[in-house]
Amino acid sequence: MEGAARVIARRGVRGLRVAELAAEAGVSTALVYYHFQDRAGVLRHTLEFISDRAERYTSNEDEGEGEGEGEDDGGGPHDARQELERSLLLEFQDVPEVRENSTAWGELRASAVFEPELRGDLAGATLTWIHDVAGLLGRTRPTAPAPALTASAERLTGLLEGLSTRWLSGALPLNHARELVREAISIELDALGRII
Amino acid sequence: MEGAARVIARRGVRGLRVAELAAEAGVSTALVYYHFQDRAGVLRHTLEFISDRAERYTSNEDEGEGEGEGEDDGGGPHDARQELERSLLLEFQDVPEVRENSTAWGELRASAVFEPELRGDLAGATLTWIHDVAGLLGRTRPTAPAPALTASAERLTGLLEGLSTRWLSGALPLNHARELVREAISIELDALGRII
DNA sequence: GTCTATATCAGGATAGAC
DNA sequence: GTCTATCCTGATATAGAC
Numbered sequence: 001m002e003g004a005a006r007v008i009a010r011r012g013v014r015g016l017r018v019a020e021l022a023a024e025a026g027v028s029t030a031l032v033y034y035h036f037q038d039r040a041g042v043l044r045h046t047l048e049f050i051s052d053r054a055e056r057y058t059s060n061e062d063e064g065e066g067e068g069e070g071e072d073d074g075g076g077p078h079d080a081r082q083e084l085e086r087s088l089l090l091e092f093q094d095v096p097e098v099r100e101n102s103t104a105w106g107e108l109r110a111s112a113v114f115e116p117e118l119r120g121d122l123a124g125a126t127l128t129w130i131h132d133v134a135g136l137l138g139r140t141r142p143t144a145p146a147p148a149l150t151a152s153a154e155r156l157t158g159l160l161e162g163l164s165t166r167w168l169s170g171a172l173p174l175n176h177a178r179e180l181v182r183e184a185i186s187i188e189l190d191a192l193g194r195i196i
Numbered sequence: 197m198e199g200a201a202r203v204i205a206r207r208g209v210r211g212l213r214v215a216e217l218a219a220e221a222g223v224s225t226a227l228v229y230y231h232f233q234d235r236a237g238v239l240r241h242t243l244e245f246i247s248d249r250a251e252r253y254t255s256n257e258d259e260g261e262g263e264g265e266g267e268d269d270g271g272g273p274h275d276a277r278q279e280l281e282r283s284l285l286l287e288f289q290d291v292p293e294v295r296e297n298s299t300a301w302g303e304l305r306a307s308a309v310f311e312p313e314l315r316g317d318l319a320g321a322t323l324t325w326i327h328d329v330a331g332l333l334g335r336t337r338p339t340a341p342a343p344a345l346t347a348s349a350e351r352l353t354g355l356l357e358g359l360s361t362r363w364l365s366g367a368l369p370l371n372h373a374r375e376l377v378r379e380a381i382s383i384e385l386d387a388l389g390r391i392i
Numbered sequence: 393g394t395c396t397a398t399a400t401c402a403g404g405a406t407a408g409a410c
Numbered sequence: 411g412t413c414t415a416t417c418c419t420g421a422t423a424t425a426g427a428c
Contacts, residue, residue, distance in 0.1 A: 162358030
């Protein structure tokens, strides 16, 4: 699965060759078919693997890293905002694992336009993501109504997907992308603050 | 070219088969090669065709449709805002030509992640688009500094690309997408208004 | 479970007639 | 300019031994 994720990041979902994947994993193509039945099976499992991994690292991993500014779990609005930024900017790092996941995620999304079978997993993972982001937004703006939080989260995550593809296609430098995301967060929080 | 656009909308850039395109156009595959040299040539021309078409309909077509609220060319802030909305929401219509263009554009973007040759055209068209949107934003917020307008335009167009893919992949209903875009425009305009 | 062939086929590209 | 026929590569998938 890890090898498959690497190949997808390198060649895309539609550029994945069973032979290349087999080589990456250091096994024969026959073995790949033995385990996954066919190419589509490989894809199904890999994409599931990728959404799982994305969910895992989008959530928090390391909490006590020396930011040290408060103590209470759950954090105040200030911590929440930092975590929100951290969480969203996590997608924009030039680190192999992140790049891999972003690429694969973008591929998954793009492929789903033409292959309805892929849509199920994707929809689920997207909803979870939106829900998480809405939760973080809610922690900085406790009085904002839930629908507004969700809408904000949909816009922020949607923006992230758009900018991510631009970044990966070389149309947008990483730092500029990060800057745009930071501003977007500010703007959304301002807007949420002015509701009511 | 129109046939090619249809095929790309149906199968994706990477799903385009020369034979299918030929059938769509009612000619032989050999003729396709006669005119375009190879598959990549087909793609180049089609994508150029698509960006041209997108530019054409993203700009204004029908100006005097009965909105009638002012007379001066260039329009006041109010007209500009309407035009901004119209222009951005144009991407979200369930009309074959639009769907075709959005699909092809998304494909182009996604393919460029793996095929650097595609990046040139894409970058140019993107810059034009951002520039146009920044111009419209500037007409509603004449005092906003240019860099802020550009950043807003980058976020709005980036959001559009993200939401568009979600829409086309069945993850986001059309009306909801439109609503999110409308809100995003409001929020960006508010933010621009509060600068200085 | 894993490998080395190998069958099979799809799809890009060309030859050569008209 | 346009077609029919065909070549040929590269990729999926399977057979059968170990």
